[in-house]
Amino acid sequence: MSDGWKIIAGLIIVIGLVTFPFYANFGKTVELPSTLEADPGEMHLGDIPLVNMRSEHMQLLNRWREEVVREDERYIMFDGDEYEKSLQNGCLSCHEKEDFCTKCHTFVGVRPYCWDCHIGM
């Protein structure tokens, strides 16, 4: 086992790298995104129940972009009103980007590149 030290050194390096996210974030406080306040009950946007929107909005947006760009189907009915299937002209015409998108994305540590093109203000 003359090479034993190499194996142990390798293991230490691997464990160090794998656990990097833990000690890099250790002791930091992160603001929790607000909880869902309203009870959306049975409300759906498209075929996604509103209660699941946090986990499924990406599928919705993915579908929207295909429908709008490729099928020219630009509007969706929601709660009796017609809305544009659009981040900037739909979602953000009522919601505030910081509250509606950024907080949660920061919390879960994702950086979607929607805003490279779409204008959120």
Place this chain on the structure above:
Amino acid sequence: MSMDRRDFLKLAGASTLVGLGGLSVFDGFVKDGALASQAHTAPGASAGKRLAMVIDVSKFKSPDDYKRVSYACHSIHNVPSIDNLKHEIKWIWTDTYEHVFPGQADQYMAENIMRLPFPVLCNHCAKPPCVRVCPTKATFKRKSDGVVMMDYHRCIGCRFCMAACPFGARSFNWTDPRPYIRKLNTSFPTRTKGVVEKCNFCAERLSAGLQPACVEASNGALVFGDLHDPSSEVREILSSRYAIRRKPNLGTGPSIYYVIGGNEHA
């Protein structure tokens, strides 16, 4: 090239017999008839609209008329103004006759025509080579009206379409375009670095029932309509005036027509 419809149908029939008819990749050769692409379209192939534009160059009176047209387009679509010509992005711009119609200029031509700026934009070809080469269908032709579209979400930035376009209609975002957009239109997206872009015939306005922005700003110099509708304004002009297209010999079937002369007998 002279070939009447009978000859064309014979050829089309013959090539179908050869057996290419069933293969979708070869549909283009048979349906539209590779040999007849310049002037004829197969009868019955005209399902849906085919949007087109006629540009009457004689109706542009001053440099401002041209500027207004391209400004209308570039401002609503967040097209950046990049000074470095190598990185330039443009959807509709102008060039002179010898560059817009290469090989057709002549030294004895009327000087006013030689110097006249011609607006150029994506031709929304009937058989767009850019669509043919795109490896992800990021650029595609809408079946409903023939508009050649870009899906910026899907573009991988390989720029094959730029090599394929015979009209130089496509621009690539060599860097982030945002810093070069003079005034942001917040109701339309910008593009990101690494994707190809071009004129979309104002798809977003068409679906709201509006005319393209350039047409609206052109004071009647640009006329827009459906080539498949015999009573449309574009068809009326094409049936009464002499109109030319860019590089029709390549068989891509451009949808942008140019009327050059200043009078009806041009």
Place this chain on the structure above:
Amino acid sequence: MLEKALTGNRGYWVWIFILLAIIGVGFINYLEQFKTGLGITGMSRDVSWGFYIAQFTFLVGVAASAVMLVIPYYLHNFKKFGKIIILGEFLAVSAVSMCILFIFVDLGQPTRILNVMLHPTPNSILFWDMIVLNGYLFLNIIIGWTTLGADRKGLPAPKWVKPLIYLSIPWAVSIHTVTAFLYAGLPGREFWLTAIMAARFLASAFAAGPALLILLCFIVRKYTRFDPGKEAIQAVGKIVAYAMIANVFFLGLEFFTAFYSQIPGHMHSFVYLYVGLGGHSELVFLMWISAIFSVVSLILLIFPKLRQNERTLSMACVTVFIALWIDKGFGLVIGGFVPNPLERVTGYFPTAPELLISLGVWAVGFLVLTVLYKVVVSVTQEATTLEH
């Protein structure tokens, strides 16, 4: 067998670290390109493909050339290629890896590369190019690795490799044909719109690839105890000679069509490349080097005395390689974009970051090649010591 690449003398490790350092420099530059965009290259709205795609095109040829060894050895039972053939197959592996990397670094949105598989588009030649390139890479890895493994044990290669070897022959032709189709099917690019494009590609490939292989054989023979065989090298030399003649002939055909027809669109690109057009003459110097080297190489290759002399043969190979590297790794791609579709001239020359990234890709290729050749050399030596 890969563990053979982990032991080596001082020179081996110095070479490996030099390559790693070059890769590092290339990678740092790539990160910059990834961050700011392809604007750091010399490409433009008019010359929208540049050095990357040109290098890719050239290297597809180098990769395809392995078939020039496979055909004589497996189809004509030319036993003298027995030792050199593995070098050809592993050269193909290294070249295809570089091809794939050059395409990758050329993408504006590299993170979306899998869209090509997510939205397969059979009418796009690039889709087919992806298939044939990856297929060829795997074929050569499998064939090379298996035959070498069998060699090591002193056994004949397993039967199931044979069909793969036969498949690799048309496949090699396909990678270069499909790559030529990237260019030859575009309306309005008259420089590329030529039916002999694929033939020209294959001719230049079968000259440049084997020329590089001969040089690699000389290097391997000098620094290791592995000898691919004098006769094998001479046979490859003949292949280079014929292919280079065909290549120059095809280029001549292009010149004839362009200049005898006098069609301006067909002449423009040649004029830009060889004398300059519209005040732009970036590539003229390089193109003339290519032309002169082509002639020199032909002289060295055609006369048997010169070809048989290994010193002049290596000079011939160097000139062939440089001539074709300029012709395909620069001129062919850039020339097609000048003038642009509106007959305006925009010049092109790669920038420093662009060249460093390219150098990095080449270093990756050479690293792959070094490792694979090291395995070959060690395994063969081990096999011969066992025999004695």
